[in-house]
Each structure stands twice: as structure tokens, then as C-alpha cells.
Amino acid sequence: MSLHRKKKIEVRNLKKYFEIAKSTFVHAVDDISFDIMEGEILGLVGESGSGKTTAGRSVLRLIEPDSGEVLFDGQNILDFDHHEMKRRRRDLQIIFQDPVSVLNPRKNVFQLISEPLRIHQYGGRKAIRERVCYLAEKVGLSGEIMSCYPHELDGGRCQRVGIARAIALDPSFIVCDEPVSALDVSEQAQVLNLLEQLSTELNLTYLFISHDLSVVRRLSHRIVVLYLGMVMETASAKELFDTPLHPYTRALLSAVPTLNIDKRRERIILKGDVPTPINFGEGCRFFRRCPQAMEVCGGVTPLLKEKNTSHFVACHLYK
Amino acid sequence: MIMILRRFKRDKAAVIGVLIVFLVLLLAVLGPVLSSGDPAEQNLREKRLGPSLKHPFGTDAYGRDILTRILYGARLTVVAGLTVVTASMIIGIFLGVISGYWGGLVDNLIMRIMDFTLSMPYFFLAILIVAILGPALSNAIIAVTITRIPQYARVVRSETLKLKRAGYVEAAMAMGASNTRIILEHIIPNLVGSIIVLSTVGIASAVTMVAALSFLGMGAQPPTAEWGLMLSEGRNYITSDPHMTIIPGAVLALFVLGLNLMGDGLRDTLDPRLK
Amino acid sequence: MTWLKFCEAERKVWSMAGRKNQSSGTLKYAIKRILMIFPLLFMIMSVVFIMLHFAPGDPAILMLGPEATQEKILHIRQELGLDNPLHIQYWDFVKKLVLEGDLGNSYQSGRPVVSEIARTLPISAQLAVTALTISIVVSLLIGVISAVRQYSMIDLFTKIFLMIGVSMPVFWLGLVFIVIFSLKLGWFPSSGWGTFRHLVLPAVTLAAYPTAALTRLTRSSMLEVIRQDYIRTARSKGLSEGATIFKHALKNAFIPVITMIGVELTILIGGSILTETVFAIPGLGRMTVTAVFARDYAVIRGSILTVATLVAIINLMVDLSYTLFDPRIRY
Numbered sequence: 001m002s003l004h005r006k007k008k009i010e011v012r013n014l015k016k017y018f019e020i021a022k023s024t025f026v027h028a029v030d031d032i033s034f035d036i037m038e039g040e041i042l043g044l045v046g047e048s049g050s051g052k053t054t055a056g057r058s059v060l061r062l063i064e065p066d067s068g069e070v071l072f073d074g075q076n077i078l079d080f081d082h083h084e085m086k087r088r089r090r091d092l093q094i095i096f097q098d099p100v101s102v103l104n105p106r107k108n109v110f111q112l113i114s115e116p117l118r119i120h121q122y123g124g125r126k127a128i129r130e131r132v133c134y135l136a137e138k139v140g141l142s143g144e145i146m147s148c149y150p151h152e153l154d155g156g157r158c159q160r161v162g163i164a165r166a167i168a169l170d171p172s173f174i175v176c177d178e179p180v181s182a183l184d185v186s187e188q189a190q191v192l193n194l195l196e197q198l199s200t201e202l203n204l205t206y207l208f209i210s211h212d213l214s215v216v217r218r219l220s221h222r223i224v225v226l227y228l229g230m231v232m233e234t235a236s237a238k239e240l241f242d243t244p245l246h247p248y249t250r251a252l253l254s255a256v257p258t259l260n261i262d263k264r265r266e267r268i269i270l271k272g273d274v275p276t277p278i279n280f281g282e283g284c285r286f287f288r289r290c291p292q293a294m295e296v297c298g299g300v301t302p303l304l305k306e307k308n309t310s311h312f313v314a315c316h317l318y319k
Numbered sequence: 320m321i322m323i324l325r326r327f328k329r330d331k332a333a334v335i336g337v338l339i340v341f342l343v344l345l346l347a348v349l350g351p352v353l354s355s356g357d358p359a360e361q362n363l364r365e366k367r368l369g370p371s372l373k374h375p376f377g378t379d380a381y382g383r384d385i386l387t388r389i390l391y392g393a394r395l396t397v398v399a400g401l402t403v404v405t406a407s408m409i410i411g412i413f414l415g416v417i418s419g420y421w422g423g424l425v426d427n428l429i430m431r432i433m434d435f436t437l438s439m440p441y442f443f444l445a446i447l448i449v450a451i452l453g454p455a456l457s458n459a460i461i462a463v464t465i466t467r468i469p470q471y472a473r474v475v476r477s478e479t480l481k482l483k484r485a486g487y488v489e490a491a492m493a494m495g496a497s498n499t500r501i502i503l504e505h506i507i508p509n510l511v512g513s514i515i516v517l518s519t520v521g522i523a524s525a526v527t528m529v530a531a532l533s534f535l536g537m538g539a540q541p542p543t544a545e546w547g548l549m550l551s552e553g554r555n556y557i558t559s560d561p562h563m564t565i566i567p568g569a570v571l572a573l574f575v576l577g578l579n580l581m582g583d584g585l586r587d588t589l590d591p592r593l594k
Numbered sequence: 595m596t597w598l599k600f601c602e603a604e605r606k607v608w609s610m611a612g613r614k615n616q617s618s619g620t621l622k623y624a625i626k627r628i629l630m631i632f633p634l635l636f637m638i639m640s641v642v643f644i645m646l647h648f649a650p651g652d653p654a655i656l657m658l659g660p661e662a663t664q665e666k667i668l669h670i671r672q673e674l675g676l677d678n679p680l681h682i683q684y685w686d687f688v689k690k691l692v693l694e695g696d697l698g699n700s701y702q703s704g705r706p707v708v709s710e711i712a713r714t715l716p717i718s719a720q721l722a723v724t725a726l727t728i729s730i731v732v733s734l735l736i737g738v739i740s741a742v743r744q745y746s747m748i749d750l751f752t753k754i755f756l757m758i759g760v761s762m763p764v765f766w767l768g769l770v771f772i773v774i775f776s777l778k779l780g781w782f783p784s785s786g787w788g789t790f791r792h793l794v795l796p797a798v799t800l801a802a803y804p805t806a807a808l809t810r811l812t813r814s815s816m817l818e819v820i821r822q823d824y825i826r827t828a829r830s831k832g833l834s835e836g837a838t839i840f841k842h843a844l845k846n847a848f849i850p851v852i853t854m855i856g857v858e859l860t861i862l863i864g865g866s867i868l869t870e871t872v873f874a875i876p877g878l879g880r881m882t883v884t885a886v887f888a889r890d891y892a893v894i895r896g897s898i899l900t901v902a903t904l905v906a907i908i909n910l911m912v913d914l915s916y917t918l919f920d921p922r923i924r925y
Contacts, residue, residue: 431637434634435637435638435641438634438638438902438905438906439638439898439901439902439905440860440861440863440864440901440905441861441864442864442865442867442868443863443864443867443882443897443898443901446867446882446883446886447642447645447646447894447898449886450646450649450886450889450894451645451646451648451649451650453650523761527763530763531763531764531765531868534765534868534871535867535868535871535883536887537886547765550765550766550769554769554872557769557772557773557777558777561773561777564769565766565769565770565773568763568765568766568769568770569766571763571766572761572762572763572766575761575762575763576757576758576761578761579757579760579761580757583757
């Protein structure tokens with residue numbers, strides 16, 4: 001990995017709160033920051049409720065963040081007006097979790113893939129048809145399914161349609177929101193391979209969101225671990241798996257099945273349930289469930305600090 | 320599409336309905352052209368005659384041939400029904416989509432207006448509107464249209480609210496689609512099903528209501544040959560020549576029956592239920 | 595045997611205890627809804643008033659006839675306040691209504707609108723209630739039988755009858771009845787009001803459509819319920835057919851039927867216009883029609899306000915009645 005690549009995405013102090021009742025806020029995303037280099041695949045991991053989906057949507061402004069910055073190629077997209085944002089959407093795409101529900105059941109595959117092209121006035125009918133054929137081939141779909149409807153296709157193929165739509169306009173950044181969670185194992189492998197292949201071929205940058213660590217490990221260069229809306233640890237994939245620092249990361253990793261007996265870890269079972277991030281005050285989010293909690297953890301929020309090179313952790317154990 | 324037609328054909332009652340409707344439509348379009356008579360032609364020597372060879376349905380108080388008048392009336396009835404349904408559908412969809420998609424103040428306002436329209440029985444509202452506009456067939460059509468709009472608006476609104484949250488709508492937004500495009504491409508096409516059902520049922524009651532208004536004297540005015548009006552004119556002679564009032568009404572009833580059969584059949588094929 | 599009785603008693607106790615909580619929440623809801631009727635009626639009244647203001651025709655001329663002198667016309671207009679600007683007329687109207695309960699006087703007869711309504715409303719109500727009763731009784735009977743004996747001859751005839759009943763225009767049906775039962779057979783009078791015999795034909799005419807609609811609904815609702823699992827369970831427990839039907843099925847099939855009854859009642863109020871015209875019955879509907887032709891805006895206003903109030907009350911009662919039939923619905 002070249003050290004002189006530019007930063008594609010820089011997220012700074014992103015916050016998104018949801019008001020669910022009078023003066024009661026869910027801190028879905030609470031001051032998170034990370035960078036993604038050009039061509040890099042950044043994995044965003046966390047349990048459900050960790051805020052990873054909200055984070056992914058906020059980065060693309062599908063949900064408007066409450067505060068913070070999202071720099072894309074150096075420009076803060078949160079400052080863009082409506083028209084500029086619409087233009088930029090060509091560059092910033094998303095692949096959704098449920099491959100079927102994102103496809104209009106009344107449209108066939110050709111119409112579905114050509115939709116982004118039509119929205120952004122790609123060109124005339126001939127140009128669109130050529131592009132759609134090219135895209136279909138790129139994602140491994142045969143020409144015969146062009147006239148098929150979503151309910152006639154399996155999950156894997158539907159997701160390929162979704163991927164074709166995402167790359168239709170030559171984006172440089174794609175948020176992959178749990179793209180394989182709804183697929184069976186064989187489909188998962190195929191789609192992951194495809195995503196990896198496209199990343200290199202088309203020089204794509206990914207924010208890869210998942211709750212499944214084994215999937216994330218397969219694809220990501222770097223990983224960010226999220227818990228209740230805050231970053232617990234950030235590191236390269238290899239380092240995170242070899243030397244996890246944060247107790248939460250350790251617990252997560254212990255649950256990942258591995259065939260290598262030497263590398264098998266002690267299963268760390270966390271006590272308690274995952275709370276909802278409502279009206280949180282000070283203190284580490286993981287305090288209640290942390291097996292290594294100390295007194296200071298309840299009162300002071302740990303900051304994200306660089307422990308080793310490019311390995312950041314937010315924990316009072318490491319000062 | 321073909322599957323739908325095939326299923327429809329199996330429902331015998333529905334097929335009968337379609338036949339009736341088709342017959343009436345045919346008469347409406349071709350009848351006036353084919354028949355020799357003039358609906359307004361009076362022949363006072365031949366007034367109030369019962370059915371005969373020359374006048375298969377008899378004549379009315381002014382000697383006008385009733386069959387001819389019914390044929391012309393068919394045209395009016397069909398046009399009235401179609402106008403009401405089409406207009407209320409378009410306006411209802413428009414209001415419903417705006418209300419459901421944008422919500423907020425606009426939604427509230429539109430819903431308040433709908434509430435007003437629904438606060439009294441349809442017929443009273445129609446009478447009120449005709450009272451303001453004056454008695455005429457066109458005004459009767461307007462009045463009935465207005466009473467129909469809330470039905471469409473409500474259904475469309477609730478469907479729009481549901482569809483707004485569909486995955487493919489979110490995907491379209493993520494691609495940068497404009498609101499107009501989303502509404503036209505994703506929301507409205509998925510509304511079509513519920514609209515069709517409403518419309519088929521709607522034509523029957525629209526037709527009946529317009530005829531009813533004419534019967535009361537608030538719709539078509541003499542000497543127009545309109546079924547409802549013919550009913551009311553014939554009523555004066557009900558003791559001596561009941562055919563003058565019974566026959567136009569029978570034709571109307573038959574037409575409505577056909578529409579209902581067809582509508583039910585359509586509803587059952589499009590939305591299979593246990594019967 | 596005793597164990598069964600014990601269960602029943604226990605159930606009764608629990609339901610009474612539950613009902614206490616149920617009624618307090620429902621009571622609040624009921625009060626809220628009743629209070630909400632007033633703003634709604636106010637809005638309706640205002641809209642109707644403004645709408646009628648723009649209607650063509652001069653009530654003064656209509657009252658006095660085309661021969662009237664200019665002087666007389668001006669005099670009447672002044673008396674009725676027809677030359678005042680809209681907001682003054684409106685305010686006067688509201689004041690009179692709220693403070694004195696006075697809806698003004700009929701332009702035709704000069705009598706207070708309130709008394710005109712008081713005269714005609716009971717007649718229409720009688721007609722509507724009779725028709726509704728007929729339709730409920732008949733539809734329940736036929737609907738249930740037809741559902742239970744699905745695919746039988748009874749069911750077939752029912753379906754045909756329903757189809758026809760739903761399609762008949764009410765004004766034509768009335769005329770047909772008059773021709774057959776009044777003119778040809780002489781069993782009933784063809785018009786007028788006063789005796790029981792005057793009531794029969796119009797009530798049956800008016801009841802035709804609601805009966806058909808209700809029967810359809812009862813039938814399909816029963817069919818749906820019968821197919822449910824808990825009916826099979828009840829049957830397998832050994833409950834007799836009759837008990838099964840009445841206790842379990844009917845109660846649950848009733849809920850959509852109640853809504854429809856409410857809807858039908860509102861339709862009946864509207865349908866009364868036509869029936870009253872056909873049978874020359876001095877009810878609210880016919881009075882409204884006459885008022886429209888006479889441009890008697892005072893009567894039109896009063897009549898519409900009355901009808902809107904009735905509709906609102908009916909809707910409220912329907913909503914509240916749900917709590918009786920479905921313990922899941924609570925406010």
C-alpha cells in the first residue's frame with residue numbers, strides 16, 4: 001500500500017441524534033471520525049444498534065447529520081446545495097442490504113440498471129443500451145436476464161443488479177451496507193469476490209459495513225469497530241485480528257469461528273444486554289459490560305488515541 | 320396480463336356483466352347513428368302509446384319515441400359516468416399523492432377539505448353543489464365528481480405513505496432521482512391496482528347519482544333525453560302509462576347491474592380472495 | 595360441570611375488572627371525540643354559509659314572486675340583511691345560532707327553520723330507522739345462513755338477489771313498487787304519510803340497497819371467520835354447531851358489519867331524499883329539495899347542518915361500539 005495515496009473520504013466528528021420522545025434522544029452516531037484512502041476498503045463493524053447503518057447513510061447524506069464534516073476529495077459534502085449534491089451522487093453510491101426490496105417489482109432488469117443512467121441523462125437509447133450490457137457483463141449477469149423481473153431472480157442475482165446500478169455512473173466511492181447479510185453462503189462468497197474484483201478493476205473505495213467479522217476480514221484493508229455510536233478501535237485488518245486492544249474488540253473476535261486450532265481464542269461472553277444509546281452522558285459506552293472496567297471508565301469518556309502506528313483505540317487501559 | 324384475462328373469463332357472472340356493459344356502450348356509440356328517429360321530435364297524435372312495432376318502447380307524453388330517447392340517453396349516461404370517474408380519479412390521485420408524499424401542512428389542509436366533503440351524505444353534498452351552480456347536466460357531473468374525489472384521495476394517500484418507505488424509493492433517492500421522477504416512476508405505477516378496483520365500482524354509483532340528480536330536476540333539463548329525467552317526466556303518467564317511467568329505469572338498472580358484475584369480476588381477479 | 599361453571603364465573607370477574615380500566619380510557623376518548631364535533635360542525639357551517647352566499651338567485655324575488663315591485667324587494671332584502679357584506683351576515687348568523695339557537699326563518703314560509711326541521715326530521719328518522727331495522731334483520735339472517743350453507747341453492751339465490759339489490763336505483767325501485775303494489779294490486783297507498791301502510795313501501799324501497807350491501811358483508815365476513823382456526827378448535831372441543839356459530843363466529847364477524855351499518859345509516863339519510871320525493875313524504879329530504887328550487891338558503895343551511903351533525907354522531911357511536919365487540923380495541 002502506497003503511503004502517498006490521497007484521502008478519499010474524511011469523516012470528522014460526525015453526529016446524528018434521533019429524537020424519539022420529548023427531550024429523549026437516541027445517540028445513533030456520536031462523534032465518530034475516520035479516514036478512507038483512495039482504493040481502500042474500510043470495514044465498519046458493530047452489533048445492531050451500534051450506529052453503523054446510520055453512519056453509512058449519514059456519510060452519503062441520505063440521512064442529514066446533525067454536526068460534523070464529511071470531506072470527499074477534500075470538499076465538505078455537507079455544504080453542498082441540492083443541485084450540487086444531486087450531481088455528486090454520481091460519484092457516491094450505495095449498495096443495500098436487502099437486494100430484492102430495493103428493486104421496483106414492476107421493472108425488469110434492463111429498466112432497473114438503466115435507471116441511474118436515465119436520472120443523470122447519460123445519453124440516448126443506444127448509448128444506454130450499450131452501457132447496460134457492459135455493466136451486466138461486468139457483474140457477471142448473462143444477457144438473457146435483461147427482461148426478467150426481480151421476483152424471478154435469486155438473492156445473489158438481485159444483488160448483482162444492485163451492484164450494476166451502483167457502478168453505472170463510474171463512481172469513486174461506494175458504501176456497502178451489509179451487502180451479503182441477506183444471502184446464503186455460496187452467494188456470499190461470489191458477491192464478495194465480485195466486490196473485491198471491481199474494487200481493483202475500477203479503482204473503487206468502499207465503506208464496507210457489516211456485523212459479521214469474518215466477512216469484514218475477508219475484504220477490508222482497515223477496520224473500524226463501533227459500539228453504541230462511538231469508535232472503539234481502528235486498525236488495519238491484520239493488526240486488529242492479531243493484536244486486538246479494546247476489550248470489546250477482543251470479545252467480538254472471540255466469537256468468530258476459526259478452523260485454525262492454534263488461533264482459536266477463549267470465548268469471552270459479555271454480561272448484560274446491549275443498551276440503547278439514549279441520553280448518554282459521560283463515560284465509556286462499554287463500561288457496563290466490560291470485563292476489564294475500571295472506576296474511571298464510568299466517569300470519563302476515553303478519547304481515541306494512537307497506540308501503535310495507525311492503530312487507534314479509545315480505552316482507559318491504554319494511556 | 321393474459322393470465323388475468325383467462326381468470327376473468329372463468330367468472331361467468333363477470334362475463335355477463337361485461338357483455339351487458341359492452342352492449343350498452345355499443346348502443347351508446349352507434350345507436351343514435353343507426354336509429355332513424357329524432358329524440359326531440361314530437362308527434363302529438365301519437366302520444367302515450369304503449370310498445371308497438373313502430374315504437375318498440377312506446378312513446379312519451381309528447382309523442383317522442385322512447386327507444387330513440389333511450390339510445391341518446393345511453394350516450395349521455397356513458398359520457399357522464401366516464402367523465403365523473405376519470406376526473407375524480409385524476410384529481411384524487413393528484414391530491415392523494417401530494418398529501419402522502421410531502422405531508423406536513425399541505426397534507427393537513429387537503430385532509431381537512433376531504434373531511435368536510437365526507438361530513439355529510441354524498442347526496443346532500445351533491446345537492447348543495449347543484450344549488451350553488453344551478454341545475455344542469457354539466458353541473459350535476461361536477462357535483463358528483465366532487466363527492467367522489469375524497470375516496471380516491473384517501474386510498475391514494477395511504478398507499479403513497481406505504482410506498483414512500485419502499486426500498487426502491489430509498490434507492491432512487493440515493494441515486495439522485497428527483498421527487499417528480501420518483502412519484503411518476505415508482506409510486507403511481509404501484510397504485511394502479513387499488514385505483515382500478517375503486518374505479519369500476521365508482522362508475523356504477525356515478526351513473527346512478529347523475530341520473531338521480533336529473534330525476535330530481537337538478538341535472539339534465541328538458542328536453543334532453545336523459546334516463547333519469549325521462550323517469551321523472553314519465554312519473555306524471557304512472558297511473559295510465561307506467562311504461563313511460565318503468566322502461567328508462569329498467570335500462571338504467573340493467574346497465575348498473577352489468578357494471579357491478581364486471582366490477583366484481585375485475586376485483587376478484589385482481590385481488591384473489593376466498594369467496 | 596362445576597369446574598366449567600367456575601371457569602365461567604372467573605372469566606366474568608376478570609372481564610368486569612378489565613372493563614373498569616377499559617371504560618375510563620374509553621370515556622376520555624368519547625369525551626374528546628364529542629368535543630371535537632363542535633369545531634367540525636363550525637367549519638362545516640362556515641363553509642356552507644360562504645358557499646351559499648355565492649349562489650345565484652335572489653331570495654327576495656323568489657319569495658315575492660316575479661310581479662313584486664322594486665320597493666317590496668328592497669324592503670325584504672333589508673329585512674333579511676341580504677345587502678350587508680359577507681362577514682356581517684356571517685357574524686349575525688353565528689350570533690343568532692349560538693346565543694339563541696335560532697337558524698333564521700325559512701324564506702318560503704317565514705316560519706323558523708328550527709321548527710321546520712323539528713317537523714320533518716322525525717318523519718325521515720322513522721323511515722330511516724325502519725329501513726335500517728329491516729335491512730339488519732334480513733341481512734343477518736340471510737348472510738349467516740348463506741355463509742354456513744355455502745354453495746347451496748340458498749347461497750346461489752342469495753348471490754343473485756344481492757347482485758340485483760345492489761344495482762337497483764332507489765328511485766326506480768320505488769316507482770316499480772308503486773306500480774305493482776299500489777296501482778295494480780292496491781295493497782298500499784302510493785304517496786302520503788301517516789299510517790303504517792304509508793310506511794311499508796318506502797321503507798322496503800329504502801332498505802333494498804343497504805340490505806344487499808349488509809348481506810354481502812355479513813356473508814363474506816362470516817366465511818372468513820368460519821375458516822379461522824379457532825372455530826375449528828371450538829368445534830373439535832365438542833361445541834354444537836349452533837353454539838359455535840353464535841358465540842364465536844358471529845361476534846367476530848360483527849366488527850366490519852358495525853362499520854358498515856354506520857356507513858349505511860349515512861347513506862340512508864341521503865337516500866331518504868329520493869324515496870321521500872318518489873312517495874311524496876313530508877320529510878327532511880324532500881324539504882331540502884324544495885328549498886333548493888326555492889332558493890330558501892335558510893332551510894338549506896339548517897338542513898345540511900342537521901344532517902352533518904347526525905353523521906358525526908353516528909360515526910362516533912360506531913367507533914365507540916368497537917370496544918364492545920373487540921376487546922383488543924381500546925382507547
